[in-house]
Amino acid sequence: MKLQRSSAVTQLHGAIKSLKQDLKSLRSFALALSKDFQRQSKTCLYQVLAAVQGIQLQNEAMRLFQIKAFDLEQSLQEVTERYEKEKQKRKALHNNLIELRGNIRVHCRIRPLLPFDDAVGHSVSQDRRRNFSEKAAYAADDETVLVKCSRPGHASVNKTFQFERVYNDLESQDAVFADVAPLLTSLLDGYNVCIMAYGQTGSGKTYTMLGPQLEGNLSFSLEEESELGIIPRATQEVFRLISEKPPGSYWVEVSVVEVYNNEIFDLLAKDGYGKVFGIKRDVVTTREGKSDVPLLTHETVENASEFLHLVNKGLQLRVTHPTLVHAHSSRSHLVVTLTITTVVFGDNFGTSWEDEQSSQRLNKEASCTFPQKMRDNKSTSSSRASSPVQLEATEKMKQVKTRLQLVDLAGSECVGMSGVTGAALRETSFINRSLSALADVLGAIAEQRAHVPYRNSKLTHLLQDSVGGDAKLLVMLCISPGQKYLTETMQSLGFGTRARQVQRGQVKKKLSQCRVKENKTLDSSGFKYH
Numbered sequence: 001m002k003l004q005r006s007s008a009v010t011q012l013h014g015a016i017k018s019l020k021q022d023l024k025s026l027r028s029f030a031l032a033l034s035k036d037f038q039r040q041s042k043t044c045l046y047q048v049l050a051a052v053q054g055i056q057l058q059n060e061a062m063r064l065f066q067i068k069a070f071d072l073e074q075s076l077q078e079v080t081e082r083y084e085k086e087k088q089k090r091k092a093l094h095n096n097l098i099e100l101r102g103n104i105r106v107h108c109r110i111r112p113l114l115p116f117d118d119a120v121g122h123s124v125s126q127d128r129r130r131n132f133s134e135k136a137a138y139a140a141d142d143e144t145v146l147v148k149c150s151r152p153g154h155a156s157v158n159k160t161f162q163f164e165r166v167y168n169d170l171e172s173q174d175a176v177f178a179d180v181a182p183l184l185t186s187l188l189d190g191y192n193v194c195i196m197a198y199g200q201t202g203s204g205k206t207y208t209m210l211g212p213q214l215e216g217n218l219s220f221s222l223e224e225e226s227e228l229g230i231i232p233r234a235t236q237e238v239f240r241l242i243s244e245k246p247p248g249s250y251w252v253e254v255s256v257v258e259v260y261n262n263e264i265f266d267l268l269a270k271d272g273y274g275k276v277f278g279i280k281r282d283v284v285t286t287r288e289g290k291s292d293v294p295l296l297t298h299e300t301v302e303n304a305s306e307f308l309h310l311v312n313k314g315l316q317l318r319v320t321h322p323t324l325v326h327a328h329s330s331r332s333h334l335v336v337t338l339t340i341t342t343v344v345f346g347d348n349f350g351t352s353w354e355d356e357q358s359s360q361r362l363n364k365e366a367s368c369t370f371p372q373k374m375r376d377n378k379s380t381s382s383s384r385a386s387s388p389v390q391l392e393a394t395e396k397m398k399q400v401k402t403r404l405q406l407v408d409l410a411g412s413e414c415v416g417m418s419g420v421t422g423a424a425l426r427e428t429s430f431i432n433r434s435l436s437a438l439a440d441v442l443g444a445i446a447e448q449r450a451h452v453p454y455r456n457s458k459l460t461h462l463l464q465d466s467v468g469g470d471a472k473l474l475v476m477l478c479i480s481p482g483q484k485y486l487t488e489t490m491q492s493l494g495f496g497t498r499a500r501q502v503q504r505g506q507v508k509k510k511l512s513q514c515r516v517k518e519n520k521t522l523d524s525s526g527f528k529y530h
């Protein structure tokens, strides 16, 4: 029994000993664990601290970057503003230079790609068909056209052309007119002005000059104000400017002419029943060396809507023909002319305060003797001043005529591209000949040749005073953007570039054209004929 108890005690001792050892090793494990934990948490703390420091540094760097970016943004804004100011100054200087040299201004408008651009002619190869829908002409900026010339099997070449203004395909009729409007102020300041749209068939000349045409009708819609082109807008602007002048000191006459197959037609001439129909007219050179169309109908208009009504009537007679390019291709050159007659006092002409005052005074003094007769568009020989004061006032009065010519040229084109045959082919060849005559005239003026071949075509003869004379001339170059029209586009851009180089001498103000007492010897347009 005693032996049994001692062996149990020994076992218990052994167990206690091993338990103690286990406890010891557990303790040292726990110690190691806690040490490890402390070490790791220390490391983590360091890492967190480092990360926090890093974030703080990054925040600081970010703040510095933000300050720098803000500074850069501000200086960029300043530079942009300076650049815009310099650009405006450069433009103003360029405009002065243009004025001094009598340069022709050229603006270029690139129309958007349109559904009919996808249509292809029969003679076109598969290779060319593939890149037809691609764009070739872009507005690189508001003064540069970029043309990507790519031909199958050749590396594409980029060409650039500079103009006074380039409109991209998204720019509105408003934007185009905004650049034209200052010319109209010049018109009332006594300068002749001519705005001429040049470009290939379907490139947007009629759209730019008149606005979108009504379906199945050649007139343009007056409903969509924002879509109106230069002609209706210019007229509205002219009448707006006139409304700011003393009443009775300005009046406006309009003529509408088309040049078709090298013949001039008066689109406002009326038959015995008062119906408008086109009568053939001729263009002559007056003794003063000016071009004129005798017997041309000049209708007096009192406001823009009267004018637009008349022009719409005339447009019904304009010749158009469907081509492969588009359905309403104009086959004639359209020339709409607004003649503004101004009554001026003495040698003054302009918009100065004194001019306005003298003009107003004059209107009061002589209102019943002069302007109404003139506005009636009849001979002025019956105008009589009845008192010495009125006689003196009338003698000091002068008429000054300034002219706004708005020209929608027929489209320059390759016969293959337009796909015309028969009579239409004849029309096309007349169009092309008259446009090359225009290019020849510009070439002769540019080279300052003694002889300028105005009379080689009725178009150039009719436009002689605007192209070679003393008018401020703006060519609105219209461009179709598609690869398909690359040849025509390059031709039009070449025309515009040559036109820009023409120097015609300083554009002159139209001062006293004729005294009232001299009017007896002049016809209603103020010109004497050979």
Ligand SMILES: Nc1ncnc2c1ncn2[C@@H]1O[C@H](COP(=O)(O)OP(=O)(O)OP(=O)(O)O)[C@@H](O)[C@H]1O
Residues within 6 Å of the ligand: 110, 111, 112, 114, 169, 199, 200, 201, 202, 203, 204, 205, 206, 207, 208, 212, 213, 326, 328, 329, 330, 331, 409, 410, 411, 412, 478
């Ligand atoms: N900037 C533009 N935005 C939208 N449509 C346009 C634009 N320019 C032209 N178009 C459209 O393209 C088509 C052809 O334009 P438009 O009749 O003005 O060409 P054109 O140069 O006068 O042609 P043509 O010399 O054959 O008479 C028309 O349907 C016109 O509405």
